[in-house]
Amino acid sequence: MKIPDEEIDQIYQNHTVSYTPGEEVWQRIAHNIQTNEQSDQLRNTRKRALFMNHAKLNRYLHYAVRTAVLFLAVSGAVYWGHAGITALISGRSELAATATELKIAEKQYKKAKIQLVRYAEKLKRSGDAEGAQALLENIRSIDYAVEGLETMYRQDSGNNELRIAMGTVYYEQTELLLSTSALIGEVTR
Amino acid sequence: MSLPVEEGIEDLIHKAISGERNAFHTIYNRYASMVYTLAVRLTGSTEHADDAVQEVFLRVWNKLGTFGFKSKFSTWLYRLALNVVLRKKNKIISEETAYSDTDVELVLARAECSENTTAIDLERALLKLPALQRQVFVLFVMEGFSHSEIMEIIGISEAASKTSLSRARENLRKELSK
Numbered sequence A: 001m002k003i004p005d006e007e008i009d010q011i012y013q014n015h016t017v018s019y020t021p022g023e024e025v026w027q028r029i030a031h032n033i034q035t036n037e038q039s040d041q042l043r044n045t046r047k048r049a050l051f052m053n054h055a056k057l058n059r060y061l062h063y064a065v066r067t068a069v070l071f072l073a074v075s076g077a078v079y080w081g082h083a084g085i086t087a088l089i090s091g092r093s094e095l096a097a098t099a100t101e102l103k104i105a106e107k108q109y110k111k112a113k114i115q116l117v118r119y120a121e122k123l124k125r126s127g128d129a130e131g132a133q134a135l136l137e138n139i140r141s142i143d144y145a146v147e148g149l150e151t152m153y154r155q156d157s158g159n160n161e162l163r164i165a166m167g168t169v170y171y172e173q174t175e176l177l178l179s180t181s182a183l184i185g186e187v188t189r
Numbered sequence B: 001m002s003l004p005v006e007e008g009i010e011d012l013i014h015k016a017i018s019g020e021r022n023a024f025h026t027i028y029n030r031y032a033s034m035v036y037t038l039a040v041r042l043t044g045s046t047e048h049a050d051d052a053v054q055e056v057f058l059r060v061w062n063k064l065g066t067f068g069f070k071s072k073f074s075t076w077l078y079r080l081a082l083n084v085v086l087r088k089k090n091k092i093i094s095e096e097t098a099y100s101d102t103d104v105e106l107v108l109a110r111a112e113c114s115e116n117t118t119a120i121d122l123e124r125a126l127l128k129l130p131a132l133q134r135q136v137f138v139l140f141v142m143e144g145f146s147h148s149e150i151m152e153i154i155g156i157s158e159a160a161s162k163t164s165l166s167r168a169r170e171n172l173r174k175e176l177s178k
Helices: A005-013 A023-054 A061-080 A082-089 A099-125 A129-155 A160-188 B009-017 B021-043 B046-066 B073-092 B101-108 B117-127 B131-142 B147-154 B158-177
Strands: none
Touching (some): A005 B117, A023 B021, A023 B046, B009 B021, B009 B046, B021 B046, B021 B131, B073 B147, B101 B117, B117 B131, B117 B158, B131 B147, B131 B158
16 A cells, blocks of 8 residues: 555654764864864964063054955955955855854944944043044944945845855954954953 | 753853853763754765764854854754755765665664664665655655755755655655565
8 A cells, every 4th residue: 555645754754763973073073172272372372472562552553454454355345346255255155154144243243343342432431542543443444344345235135255255254353353352451451 | 853952051052152161062962963863864974974063063163152042052053054964965975876775774873763673664764765855855854844945955946856855755655665
């Protein structure tokens, strides 16, 4: 007798077999995490040492240079269109693979920006009006470039390359804002 | 597929984000089987599934800070796992790949069930399906996706998805009637 489709589906919906990976899979994951953390620590130590050595005079140079690089990349993407976007997302196809991931990246970016604006206010209150001004100008300039890209994406929201470009910018900028916040926090502590 | 218990997961995630590896290991122990079972069924190979699980959990470790607690953790993880597994399977198997009996038995040796021979027979029949038929059947019947969603996930037309499902059912019917 022919088993009806519904019955086959039901049999497999109640099917309980599962698989568990071998212990070596976790060991490989743990090893990878450890290796990545060690290189991150080394990078952070170098960053911190560089920043502390420059002291107050160059406190914002690190931020300003990275902002300028990102600003040029984003502006290039807006100005040059497809070629600029391809250059911006080169090697970053993992970022913002879906619209949901992009929304999450955007939220993280906005949260990080608020954090840095608060730092700028704190600097101003502590008497460093010049430093606060420099920070806010950098945030404004990157906002201006991001806005251009956001407008392009709104007009062509089905475009995968544009979505990845937006994700890349949000991701880079969030990293930049958070690392700058951390560095300023250390110096002003 | 029964989903892992979500109780206490929020606390574990916060600890893992702050760098506590023990907390991340607990998360892994709780969800690895869910990811691995999906990977085995979609790739049909324990070797590729091992790689997929490794890649998924490394991505989870790196991206956990972006999990906004707006959805269930299992849903977020499932989506991430599906993306990784499907990207991987595109590189490793063609649509018509069907595994030999030996390959199937090697995969089945890793299966967990309560000494239930019927369950193993069902799993064997599923693993013997050609790759595309197995993927469509797993996604449609066992994971609850619609044909239009499968069209987006695998990158085939809705008609091809329906045809593959129908062929999968027919092949399973033959296997189960033996």
